Amino acid sequence: MASGPDVVTCGEAMLLLLAEPGVPLERAVHFRRSVAGAESNVAMGLARLGHRARWLGRVGADPAGRAVLRELRAEGVDVAHAGVDEQAPTGLLLRDSHPHRAIDVQYYRSGSAGSRLAPEHIPAEAVAGARLVHISGITPMLSPTAAAATDRLIELARAAGAEVSFDPNVRRKLGGAAQWAQTAGRLLREADLVLAGEDELELLTARSADEAAAELLDGRAHTVVIKRADRSATALTAGGRGDQPPYPVPVTDPVGAGDAFAAGYLSARLRGLSESRALAEAACVAALVVQSATDTDGLPSADGRERALAAFEDGADPVHR
Numbered sequence: 001m002a003s004g005p006d007v008v009t010c011g012e013a014m015l016l017l018l019a020e021p022g023v024p025l026e027r028a029v030h031f032r033r034s035v036a037g038a039e040s041n042v043a044m045g046l047a048r049l050g051h052r053a054r055w056l057g058r059v060g061a062d063p064a065g066r067a068v069l070r071e072l073r074a075e076g077v078d079v080a081h082a083g084v085d086e087q088a089p090t091g092l093l094l095r096d097s098h099p100h101r102a103i104d105v106q107y108y109r110s111g112s113a114g115s116r117l118a119p120e121h122i123p124a125e126a127v128a129g130a131r132l133v134h135i136s137g138i139t140p141m142l143s144p145t146a147a148a149a150t151d152r153l154i155e156l157a158r159a160a161g162a163e164v165s166f167d168p169n170v171r172r173k174l175g176g177a178a179q180w181a182q183t184a185g186r187l188l189r190e191a192d193l194v195l196a197g198e199d200e201l202e203l204l205t206a207r208s209a210d211e212a213a214a215e216l217l218d219g220r221a222h223t224v225v226i227k228r229a230d231r232s233a234t235a236l237t238a239g240g241r242g243d244q245p246p247y248p249v250p251v252t253d254p255v256g257a258g259d260a261f262a263a264g265y266l267s268a269r270l271r272g273l274s275e276s277r278a279l280a281e282a283a284c285v286a287a288l289v290v291q292s293a294t295d296t297d298g299l300p301s302a303d304g305r306e307r308a309l310a311a312f313e314d315g316a317d318p319v320h321r
């Protein structure tokens, strides 16, 4: 019998054109095609780790849209409730890839199919049975209808008894600080579980990250995970706090680390593991993703995560033979 998803994510998935390593975008000649989008990245990460993950969103009736859906499907992400917009193109993300230089991200998503997401595109049955609904601040920043769709998703999550996790994913190219604070700041307070950068919490709440976390814990949230600039993370709950240093790895392409962290963390929580183990798995999945190109190449299987964690934690032989 077909069973529903463990996790539902919702947002815009785009075709990613990734410049050859180390070459600035305006000079790059060779591009690799992939898929990017914060929420679809998380869905892909969870699917690789063995969870039933569903992605909700819209693509255009074009080759890019077909490529996006095909790739998500091939990764085991459930796209049964994803939609196709006949009137608007699939969004495009063009970027370069450097280990230690600023990365140039260019979005071509204004008026895209994904940004035209609206509440009527989110049917109640798409969320039924889910244990977790993961959203980001990007979606409500795309358009008023996408913001309304996010609100509907939260309502459906509550009705289904699913937890809501939220990652602000602040992208300054999508709007000014005040707009982010208003739009994503509101969602911070709707979430049961918040995964946010230190700078994001500061921007969205005009408080220190620790003060913001304390306030969120006084409200709806049971857990706030703060990702620090030094790539360490702190989880705050009513029961106390836990800290996780990053695993030291050579970085090939840092983009995707946040989504990988979220997938790693949510996977552990879905499996009922402890806060400290969830943070370790999150850091591990992030460390694996930054060692390869694209947002998703390095996302591990559950087995790959276990072997990497053993190598990181206990110095186990990383070569599996």
Ligand SMILES: O=C(O)C(=O)C[C@H](O)[C@H](O)COP(=O)(O)O
Residues within 6 Å of the ligand: 012, 036, 037, 038, 039, 041, 138, 169, 171, 254, 255, 256, 257, 258, 259, 260, 295
């Ligand atoms: O969806 C968007 O607007 C994006 O920007 C797609 C990004 O490539 C990923 O969300 C990676 O983001 P990080 O994991 O924070 O590095």
